[in-house]
Amino acid sequence: MRKESRLIRWIWWIVVVAALFFLGFVIGWFAKPSHANNVNSSASSKYLKEFLDEMQPDQIREHLRKFTRLPHLAGTEQNLRYAEQIKKEWLEFGLDSVEMVPYDVLLSYPNKSQPNYISIVDRFGNEVFNTSLAEPVPEGYEDVSNIVPPYSAFSAKGQPEGDLVYVNYGRTEDFFQLEREMGINVTGKIVIVRYGKIFRGNKVKNAMLVGAKGIIMFSDPADYWAAGVQPYPDGWNLPGGGAQRGNVLNLNGAGDPLTPGYPAKEYTYRFSLDAGVGLPKIPVHPIGFQDAVHLLRKMGGQIPPNNWKGALDVSYRIGPGFTDDFKSQKVRMNIYTNNQVTRIYNVIGRIRGALEPDRYVILGGHRDAWVFGGIDPMSGVAVVHETVRSAGRLLSKGWRPRRTIIFASWDAEEFGLLGSTEWAEDNAKLLQERAVAYINADSAIEGMYTLRVDCTPSLHTLVYDLTKQIASPEEEEVGVSLYESWHKRDNWTNDRDAPRISKLGSGSDFEAYFIRLGIAAGRARYTKNKDSSVLCVFVCIQKTERYSSYPVYHSVYETFEIVQKFYDPSFKRLRAVAQVRGGLIFQLADSQVLPLDVNEYADSLRKYAQSIAQLAQKHPEEMKMFDVSFDSLFSAVENMTFASRDFHERLQALNRADPLQVRVMNDQLMYLERAFIDPLGLPGRPFYRHVIFAPSSHNKYAGESFPGIYDALFDIENSDDPGKSWEEVKRQISIAAFTVHAAAMTLTPPA
C-alpha cells in the first residue's frame, strides 16, 4: 500500500469514526429528556378516570353508616373517637401521614343539671306553659345517650321575663319596619323570630341592637316544610317537635372568640369572656313550631303584613305582649348554657407531592355534628372518606400527585368554624405561600334535584371540564354526563348557556381559607330545585343566604336513615359529589399547569362592577354632588381583562419542558386569588379581607360582591350624614379599583 493511500484510508477511518460518534452524540443529546417532570398528560388523565371510577356508592353508604351511629358534638369523647377512627382508616387507605391537631377553643354547652326552656308565667310567677326540654328521639335511637337538646350555643345565661314581640325573620329591614312603620319599640322586650333568610347570629345581633333582652327562634313550617312531604320518619320534613340547634356568634371570621388572629394553643393568650369576639350579651333559645304555637297564639297587638305571616294556624300578631285575655302573663326564658374552653381535634392527612411538595391542594370538611349529623356534616365526611380511599388505591398503583394533597377533618365547625380557622391561623404563613386551592366538604346533599357548585371564578372552567367526565347519578339518565344533567336543570339563564355556578358565600369552613387568606376555593353538593314553586320557600333562602338549609337541618332527625330512605337511596348522588370534590383536588394537584382560568375572574369582576355601579346610579344627584364615580373601578376591570387575555396567550406559548418557566406561571395562577386580599381587612372586620368576596355586613346585600362598597351604599340609605357616607363610598371604590389593578399586575410578565 502506498503511503498516500494509507493516509487516505486513515483519514477516511477517522471521518467515519468521528461521524458515527457525532451521530451518537447528537442522538444521545436529544434523546435525553430535558427534565424529568415533563408530565405525560394522558397518563394523568388515565389516573383521573381510575380515581373517579374507584369511588363506590356502597362504600359511601358504609362510611356514612359507620360515622352516624352516635352523637358526636365538638369537644365530646365520641367526636374524638371518630377522629381517631378516621386517622386510623386514612392511614390504612395509604396516606403518607395523618396527624391529630388539637386546639383549646371556647365551646358552649347546656347545663346538664339545669335544662334550658321557655315558660309562660302567670301574674304569680307560676309557669303555666313550658317548652319541651328535648326533641322526640327517632325510632332506633331510643337508647342513645348524649343527645344534646336544642340550644343556642354561646347564648348568654339569664332568666329574662317580659312581653314578646314578633319580629318576622329578624332582619335589619324587619326591625326598621317594626320601628318606623309599626311604631313598636323593642327595648326591654323578648323578641320571637322565625328562622330563615339570614344567619341566626345576625338575628341575635339585630335584636341586641334594638335593645331586646332575650330572643326566641322558631322554625316555621312556611320555611321548614316542603309541600306534599311528610314529617320524618315518613318523609323528610321537620316534625313539630324538632328544633334547629346552632351557634349565635358574630365572629366575622375570627375563629375561637378568645384568641382572634392566633391559634388556640396551650400557650396562647386568651381574652376574658367579656372581651371575646362576637359573644351575644342576651339569652337566646330555639324551639320547634309545636312549642312556638303556644307562644304565638296568645299574642296581641297589630296584625302584620302578609309577608310576615308564616304557615302556622295563628295570626302572627306583633305584640308587644299577649292579648287582653292573657295580659297578665309574661314570657320567661330560662337559660343556663355555659361557655367553656374545650379541647378539639382536627385530623390532617397528607399525600406528599412528587415534584412540588410545597404546593398544597386541600380538601377539608368538618366532622363535628349537633347530634348524628346524618346530612350535616357526615354526608360530606363519607364523601371525603371515599375520596381518600380512592386516592390510596391510586397510590398503591404507583401514582403520586405532582403537588401535595391535604385532607382535613375539621372539628367544631358548628361552634363558629373553629377547627378550620385555628388551623388556618396556625399555618397561615405556609398556606399564604403554598396553598393552591381549598375545596370545602360540608354536607354533600341538601336536595334531590341536581348539582350545586359555589366557587371562585377561576375554577369555573375546571368545574365544567370535570363534570363532563362524570356520569349523572340520576337513575333515568343513562349515558348522560353530570354536566348535561346539571345544565338541563339549572342553566345560568341570561348570562350564559352553562350550568349555574354561584359565588362562595360564608358560613362554612372555607371562610378562613378564602375570605381571610385568599386561597382559591370552591364547594359542591347535591341540591334541591330552586325553580320549583313547591319548594320556593327554600329557594328564596338559597339565593341570598349565609347558610344552607333543608327541613331537618340541625335537628335530631338528621340520621343515616333520612339519607338512605329519601335523599339518596342508591348513594349515587353522594358518589357524584365525591367525584366532583375529589376530581377537583385531583386535577388541581396533578395537572402540570394549574387548571385555573383567570379570564373567568376578569369576566366576573366586570359583572360585579356593573351591578354595584347600577345600584349607585339610583342616586344620580348625590353622586354628582359628592363627585362619586366608578370610572376608576371600570378602568381597573379593563386592565384586568387585558392582563388575563394576555396571560392565557402566554400560557399557550409556555415551554412546558422547562420546570422553572412552568413554576413561574403556576405561581402567578396560584397567587391571583391572594391579590384580592386587603391586609387591612374590611372596615371593622379584620378577618374578612377579601375585597371581592367577603360577605356584606348587611343581609340586604348578602349575595353581592365588593362588600366594602355595598356596605357604604347601605349606610347612605340609612344614615343621617349622607356626605360622610358618600366619602366612604368613594374610599371603597378607590380600594376596589386599586385591588383589581393589583390583581391585574400579578398576571403581567414578572420582569
Add this chain to the structure above:
Amino acid sequence: MRKESRLIRWIWWIVVVAALFFLGFVIGWFAKPSHANNVNSSASSKYLKEFLDEMQPDQIREHLRKFTRLPHLAGTEQNLRYAEQIKKEWLEFGLDSVEMVPYDVLLSYPNKSQPNYISIVDRFGNEVFNTSLAEPVPEGYEDVSNIVPPYSAFSAKGQPEGDLVYVNYGRTEDFFQLEREMGINVTGKIVIVRYGKIFRGNKVKNAMLVGAKGIIMFSDPADYWAAGVQPYPDGWNLPGGGAQRGNVLNLNGAGDPLTPGYPAKEYTYRFSLDAGVGLPKIPVHPIGFQDAVHLLRKMGGQIPPNNWKGALDVSYRIGPGFTDDFKSQKVRMNIYTNNQVTRIYNVIGRIRGALEPDRYVILGGHRDAWVFGGIDPMSGVAVVHETVRSAGRLLSKGWRPRRTIIFASWDAEEFGLLGSTEWAEDNAKLLQERAVAYINADSAIEGMYTLRVDCTPSLHTLVYDLTKQIASPEEEEVGVSLYESWHKRDNWTNDRDAPRISKLGSGSDFEAYFIRLGIAAGRARYTKNKDSSVLCVFVCIQKTERYSSYPVYHSVYETFEIVQKFYDPSFKRLRAVAQVRGGLIFQLADSQVLPLDVNEYADSLRKYAQSIAQLAQKHPEEMKMFDVSFDSLFSAVENMTFASRDFHERLQALNRADPLQVRVMNDQLMYLERAFIDPLGLPGRPFYRHVIFAPSSHNKYAGESFPGIYDALFDIENSDDPGKSWEEVKRQISIAAFTVHAAAMTLTPPA
C-alpha cells in the same frame, strides 16, 4: 472473499459502528447538562470579581459631582430633572428597562412670600430679636436659587406666643423629669429642645402630649460638633448659622399621610388633612446654635442637671420664661409652612433574571435632598449609579443574573419615606410573593473610620463572606481585606469575634420593605469611630438612635466639597461601600442557592429573648402574681434553632441539578423573613408589622427587638394599672412565641 469472512467483516463493522455510536450517545447524554440552571458557581464568582473590580472611585466622584450641583428637594423641577437624567443614564448603562413611577403625595414647603422665623417680642409686641431666615450660603453656591431655608416639614401653621421651657432632648424621660422632679407644667408653653438622641418627630409628639403650643429645635454643639474640628468650610463641623431641616411626622410606616395603606395614585381616595396620619398639630421650627443662644441666654428658672447641659455658653435654665430682667418679653413663632399634594417620581430600573425572573433583589435609595444632599442622599446615589454602571458592563459581556434585579431611585424620603412606601404599597402583592431581599442605599458615608452594616440576621454570613473579597479603602492598609480592616476597628466584643453588625432600625426607605412586608433587608455605609471619646457625642447617638447623623446633617453645608475634602478624598471609601451594597445584590441575585443563613436568625432570636426576659425579671413578684412566663418564647426559640440546624443540613444534601428542589428550598429561605410579619400589626400601628424588628414606641427601648413586649413592659413602669399592663405583656409574649414557632415551621420539610 469467502462468505464467512465477509459476514465476519460485516459483523465487525456493525459492532464498530454500534460501539462508536453508543460511545457518542453516552458522551452526548452525559455531556448535556441535566438542566440549564446547573449553575457553574466558579463562573458566578468570576463575574462577582469583575463586577466589584469594575467599580471606580473616579466614576463615583463624577456621579456625586454631577448630582450635587443644584438643590433638588422632593416635588421640585430639579428633582424631576435628576430623575430623568438617572433614567437616561441607567438605560445607557444597559439596564433592560427603566421607568418613572409618579405618585401624588402630601409634601410641605415654607411659604415663599412669608418666611418662617422666631422672635423675641417685648411687652408692646415689637420684635426685639428675630432668628435668621436662611443659612449663610457656602462659597461657590452664592448664585444658586431654590435653596429652601431651614424648616420643619409638616409643621402646623401658626403664630403662638408665650414663655419658653427648655426640655433637653424632648424624650419621654425628659418630660417625666420635668414634670415629676422639677414640677414644671408645659401646658400652653413653647418648648425649646435640642436635636439628638431620638427622631425629631418624636420630640414633637412628646411636646404635643404635654400640651406645648409650639416647639423650637436647635442643634447644640455638644451634639453637632466634633472636638478639634473646624466648622465648614475649614472642617466638617456645623457652622453656628447652620440648622437641621427635617420632617416632624409620626407616620409609623404609613407613607403618604393622606393615603395610608394604598398608593397615592390619581384615583386614590385621600383623607382630609384633619384625618391625615402623623401630622403635628402645633408649629415647629429648627434653628442653629447662633440663634439658639439668643433665646437660651435670657432664660430663667431652675438650673438643670448636668446631663441637660449642652456646650453653649449659657446656663441652660429650664424656664418657664425669661429671667426677671426680661420677664415681659415673650417668644413668638411665625410659621407659614404649607402642606400640599405634589407629584413625586421614583425611577425604577430592572435587569431581568435569566432563570427566575419572578424573584426580585432590590437596591433602593432616595434621590431627593433638603438642599444639595452632598452626603444625604447623594453619596448613596453615586454609589448606586456606579453599581448600575458596573452591572451594565457585565451584561454587555454576556452575564445575566439568575434572578431579577431592581434598582430604585426613591423620591420624597425626606418627607416620610414617601416614594419608597408608595411603591411598596403599589407593588405589595408582587413584593410579598417575589422579593428575595432589599438593600438600602441612603447616605454611603457618615464618618471616616470603618464600615457599618445593619441587617437582618440571615444576611450576617453573606456580609462576612463578601467583605473578605473586598479590599480595605484605607490608604495604609495595602493587601488588607475590608473584613479585616472592619474587624480590627469594630469587633462584636463579648458576643463573638467578628465585626459588629447591628440591627436594622427605622427611618430610611427600607421600612416598608422590612418592617411592613417582611423582606430580608440590610444597609451598609462608612461610619465614624464609636469608641473614640472625642466623638462620643455621636457614638451615644449612634447606638440607640432612630436616625444617623454627622454635624452638617440636613444643612446647606452638605456639599460635594465636604465629601471630597474631608470624608473621602480618594473616593475609595465610597467605592468600598458600593462594593458591599453591589456585592450583596449580586450574590443574592446570582447564587443558585440563596446566600441566607437561617442559623444566624435563630441565634439572634435567642439573644433577644434572653434580653427581654432579663428586663422583665426586674419585677419578680409581679411576674409571679400575674403568672407571667417567658417559657413559651424560649420554647419557640429552641424550636427555631432546631429547625434551622435541620434546614441547613438538608440544604447540604440538596440535589442542585433539580431546579424544582432548588426552588423549593430557596422559597423557604426567601419566605423566612415574611414569617415574622403579624398581619394585624403592632398595637395601634398597622404598618409596623415585624414582630422582631419594628421600632419600639418608646425611645427608651429604641434599639431592642420584640417591640411588642418592650412596649408593654414600658407601660408597666409607667401605668396606674399594672395588672392590665401585665396582661398585655402576656399577650405580647404569646404573639412572639407564636410568630417564632410559625417561622420555624416554614423551615421544616414542606410535606
